[in-house]
Amino acid sequence: MTFPYLIELPKIIDNRGNLSVVQNHKEIPFDIQRVYWLYEVPTGELRGGHAHKDLQQVLIALHGSLAVTVDDGHSRQTFMLDKPNQGLYIGSNIWREMSDFSEGAVCMVLASKPYDPTGYVRNYDEFRRDTRSCVST
Numbered sequence: 001m002t003f004p005y006l007i008e009l010p011k012i013i014d015n016r017g018n019l020s021v022v023q024n025h026k027e028i029p030f031d032i033q034r035v036y037w038l039y040e041v042p043t044g045e046l047r048g049g050h051a052h053k054d055l056q057q058v059l060i061a062l063h064g065s066l067a068v069t070v071d072d073g074h075s076r077q078t079f080m081l082d083k084p085n086q087g088l089y090i091g092s093n094i095w096r097e098m099s100d101f102s103e104g105a106v107c108m109v110l111a112s113k114p115y116d117p118t119g120y121v122r123n124y125d126e127f128r129r130d131t132r133s134c135v136s137t
């Protein structure tokens with residue numbers, strides 16, 4: 001299991017405005033099959049609070065900032081996303097919580113698979129049990 005890590009994305013600086021880009025298997029280590037974005041998040045709201053059994057994602061704060069706390073069942077780390085040329089890679093079986101959205105923040109999520117509600121683990125104790133049993137086998 002790979003612990004979440006930041007990906008620096010290209011930033012093509014231009015007086016007319018900057019540009020960033022992602023491509024499958026280049027900046028993004030998988031084939032993107034789905035893109036969604038979080039926006040108009042009220043101050044103090046939390047998103048996430050689950051893990052995915054078999055899904056890779058990259059989160060990019062396209063505008064504003066947010067905190068993403070990730071947990072592999074053994075250790076926990078909080079990443080502050082505040083640059084549109086930076087992504088946070090989150091692989092399978094990682095618990096994530098998004099918080100501290102700034103006003104007007106927009107977080108885009110690139111995902112390796114179509115939406116599948118059965119692939120979520122929404123109970124933290126169940127998640128901890130699953131991750132522990134993975135290590136011991």
Ligand code: TYD
Pocket residue numbers: 034036038046047048049115
């Ligand atoms: P959820 O993944 O729980 O949001 P978050 O983790 O950001 O808090 O999804 C919230 C709702 O949106 C849920 O009813 C399912 C729906 N949804 C889709 O229909 N398709 C999608 O690709 C996603 C991510 C969510």
